[in-house]
Structures are given as structure tokens and as C-alpha cells.
Amino acid sequence: MSAVSQSSPGSDILNGSIALTLRRMTVPMIFGMITLMSFNLIDTFFISLLGTEPLAAVSFTFPVTFTVISLAIGLGIGTSAVIAKALGANNMDEAKFDGFVALLVSAVMVAVLSLIGYVLIEPIFTLLGASPQTMPYIYDYISIWFAGAVFLIMPMIGNSILRASGDTKTPSLIMGLGGLINAILDPLLIFGYGPFPELGVKGAAIASVIAWSVGVVFILYLLAVKKRLLQFSSPQQSIFQATSKILKIGLPAAGANMLTPIAMAVMTAIIATYGAEAVAAFGVGSRIESIASLVVLALSMTLPPFVSQNFGAQKYQRVEDAYRTTLKFVMAWQFAIYILLIAASHWISQAFGDEPQVIDIIKLFIYTLPL
Structure with a gap:
């Protein structure tokens, strides 16, 4: 029996109600995206307890880490589109091989990008305006993040393979598990509770890498063993042909996604001239913006x-x-989210800031978010 049968979620994609099918696919993704976004938000919350300089340091890293994640999101979009098209045409062998190639190519691309980023840590963050006082915290966090970036990307691409078959529940569970592990390990490794060492910002990065590694084990087991959605060769196409198909869709999508972190990098460099407090507040605001956009991001992946x-x-x-239905929903939803953020702006700013200047800037960011 094939991994995707007519009684599977894929049959609803082709024949079911459009609105109900998109909702069924997207709702689990929303919860999964909440946990994925929570990695940065939870790190930000606990690091904010260390002071303004460590918080500013992690805020400096956000445009860089988001650039790598944007590449993965774009490749994931290419992966799900190519595999879903093959499944729609009932070509299971091609879909399985595309999945294997997507994992391989994504891992290689992110590993190369991370290596380049690691070598260029000092010039990158000097260009972004990081001060000598902030740079040691930046290095502690981003060096570990780069070392483990492949473990973040593998589950993201694996989840795209599952989504292509119509399964959005399993990816959300995997992301949820990772978020839970990160939330538990963050305070233990940052502050050194019990037998755990006090590692500061290093602890936040290590907690994330451990959580990502668990996700890799689960996603590879599901894809290769339980669901059998991977195939290491194909009589129909070469690895170069499969790579070309994925990159043809994935690279333009990644390029579009990368515009946001590039703009953030420019903004961070400008804001850095106003001091560590401004950078810290901007970093918090950027993470709030990511959470506010997660429903739209989930839809973009389903x-x-x-x-x-x-x-x-x-x-x-x-x-x-489907396009018209999605567009109408997104416009109404984002307006509602803005109203909620305005109502909760005081509580949000108090939770992430311990200095009046940081609190005030976070509030200002929330008020101007939709502009």
C-alpha cells in the first residue's frame, strides 16, 4: 500500500471543501509554528533576565539566524511543492526520491552557509554596529548556533515532506516536542540550576541545538522507517534533475523570505547608533512581530x-x-492581531524589559508594527 492513498489526507486536498481542508491543514501548523517561534522568544525572555547587554547581543544575531531560517523555509516551500505535484500525479517513486534529495541538498547548503557565517562572525556583527562590550556575548551565542544549524534545518525540510502528503499534525507534534525541550533546558543551562552549569547566553544556544537534534532523530525515523517517504535512487530522474526542480521553486522563495532579515540587518545597524537599549528593544519587537505573523506563515507553508x-x-x-479564500482570511486575521497587540502592549513590554527606556521602545514598536 502506498504511503499516500486515496483515503489519506491527500484525498481531501483534491476533493474536499477548500476552506475546511485548508483549515485542517493549517491549524496543526499554527501550533507547530508557535513552538518553532518560541525557540527565539523563550531564549529572548530568559536572556533578558541577564541584563541589557546580553539581550542586545542576541538581538544582533536575529537578522543572521533569520537569514539561514529563511533559506530553509524557501527550500521547504520548494520541497513541498515538488513532492505534492508528484503525489498529485500519482508518481510515488519520484516523490520519495525528491524528499531524499531535498534533505541532502538543504543540509549541504545550510552547512556551507553556516561555515561562512562562522568565519565572518566578527566582520558581520561589526558591520551591524555591535559594540566591543556586546561582541563576546554575540560570539558565545552565534558560534554554537552556527554549529548546530543543520540540526534545525533537517526537521524543517522533513516536515515539508510530511506536509506535501497532507499530514500537518505530525510536523506540529515534532516542533512542539522541540519547543518543550528548549523551554525546559533554557533556564537550567542559562542560570545553572541543580547539576547544570551556569552558561549564560551559551546555555540558550546549547538548549536549542539539543532540541533540534531530538527533532532530527524523530523526523528521520518517521520518514525513512515508519512512513517510508524516502527513496535513495530513482530510475526516472538523476539527483541533479531532482535538485534543479526543488531549487527552481525553493531559491526564489528563499530569496523573497531573505528580504526581511536583510532589511532587519540594515535597521539593526541604524538602531545600534542609539545604544544597546534600543537594539535590545528592537530584538524583542522583531520576535513579537514573528509571532504575530505566524498564522500567515503557517498558511504559506500549507x-x-x-x-x-x-x-x-x-x-x-x-x-x-484557494488563493482567493486565503487572501480574504489573511487580511481580516492580521487586523484582529494588531488590535490584540495594542491591548496587550503594556504587559508585553513589562515582561521583556527591566529598564524604562527598553520598555518604552518596545511599546513604540508594537504601536507602529502594522505600518
Whole structure:
């Protein structure tokens, strides 16, 4: 029996109600994205307890880490689109091989990018405006983050493979497990409770890498053993052909996603001229912005497999209807989120800031967020 049968979630993608199917696919992804975003938010909260300089240091790293994550998101979009199209055309062998190639290519690309980033840590963050007082904290955090970045990307691409088959619940559970592990380990490794050493910002990075590593074990087991969605060779295409298909969609998507961290890097360099307090507040605000946009991000990750499977099955009207339905929902949802953020701005700023200047800037960021 194939991994994706007509009684599977994939049949709803091709024949079920568009709104209900998108909701069924997206809701689990929302909870999964909450936990994925929580890695940075939880790190930010506990590091904020160490003081303004450590918080500013981690805030400096956000444009850099988000650039790597944006590459992974783009490659994930390419992966899910290519695999979903193959599944829609009932070509299971091609879909399985595409999944294997996606994992391999993504791991290599992120490893190379992380190595370049590690070598250029000092010039990158000097260019962003980091002060000599902040640089040691930056190095402690980002060097470990770069070393473990492949373990973050592998589950992200693996989850894209699962989503392509219509399974959004399993990816959300994997991301949820990672978020839980990170939340537990963060205070233990940052502050050194019990037998754990006090590692400061290093502890936050190590906690994240451990959580990502657990995710790698689970996703590879699910894909290779339980669901059998990977195939290491294909009589229909070479590894270069599969890579080309994925990158043809994934690289433009990654490029579009990278515009945000690039803009953030420019903003961080400008804001750094106003001091560590401004950078710390901007870092908190950027993470809040990510959380506020998570429903849209979840939709951007569930819509491609829906569109691709229907496109592969030549159901073009469903593709157009899905786009219109999604656009209407996103506009209404983001307006509601802005109202909620304004109402909670005082509580949010107090939770992440212990200096009046930091608190005031966080509030200002929230008020101007939709602009």
C-alpha cells in the first residue's frame, strides 16, 4: 500500500471543501509554528533576565539566524511543492526520491552557509554596529548556533515532506516536542540550576541545538522507517534533475523570505547608533512581530502542497478558489492581531524589559508594527 492513498489526507486536498481542508491543514501548523517561534522568544525572555547587554547581543544575531531560517523555509516551500505535484500525479517513486534529495541538498547548503557565517562572525556583527562590550556575548551565542544549524534545518525540510502528503499534525507534534525541550533546558543551562552549569547566553544556544537534534532523530525515523517517504535512487530522474526542480521553486522563495532579515540587518545597524537599549528593544519587537505573523506563515507553508497537488491533478479552479479564500482570511486575521497587540502592549513590554527606556521602545514598536 502506498504511503499516500486515496483515503489519506491527500484525498481531501483534491476533493474536499477548500476552506475546511485548508483549515485542517493549517491549524496543526499554527501550533507547530508557535513552538518553532518560541525557540527565539523563550531564549529572548530568559536572556533578558541577564541584563541589557546580553539581550542586545542576541538581538544582533536575529537578522543572521533569520537569514539561514529563511533559506530553509524557501527550500521547504520548494520541497513541498515538488513532492505534492508528484503525489498529485500519482508518481510515488519520484516523490520519495525528491524528499531524499531535498534533505541532502538543504543540509549541504545550510552547512556551507553556516561555515561562512562562522568565519565572518566578527566582520558581520561589526558591520551591524555591535559594540566591543556586546561582541563576546554575540560570539558565545552565534558560534554554537552556527554549529548546530543543520540540526534545525533537517526537521524543517522533513516536515515539508510530511506536509506535501497532507499530514500537518505530525510536523506540529515534532516542533512542539522541540519547543518543550528548549523551554525546559533554557533556564537550567542559562542560570545553572541543580547539576547544570551556569552558561549564560551559551546555555540558550546549547538548549536549542539539543532540541533540534531530538527533532532530527524523530523526523528521520518517521520518514525513512515508519512512513517510508524516502527513496535513495530513482530510475526516472538523476539527483541533479531532482535538485534543479526543488531549487527552481525553493531559491526564489528563499530569496523573497531573505528580504526581511536583510532589511532587519540594515535597521539593526541604524538602531545600534542609539545604544544597546534600543537594539535590545528592537530584538524583542522583531520576535513579537514573528509571532504575530505566524498564522500567515503557517498558511504559506500549507498552501503550496494544496496548490501543487491540485495543479498536478489538473484541478485549476480549486487553485484559484484557494488563493482567493486565503487572501480574504489573511487580511481580516492580521487586523484582529494588531488590535490584540495594542491591548496587550503594556504587559508585553513589562515582561521583556527591566529598564524604562527598553520598555518604552518596545511599546513604540508594537504601536507602529502594522505600518
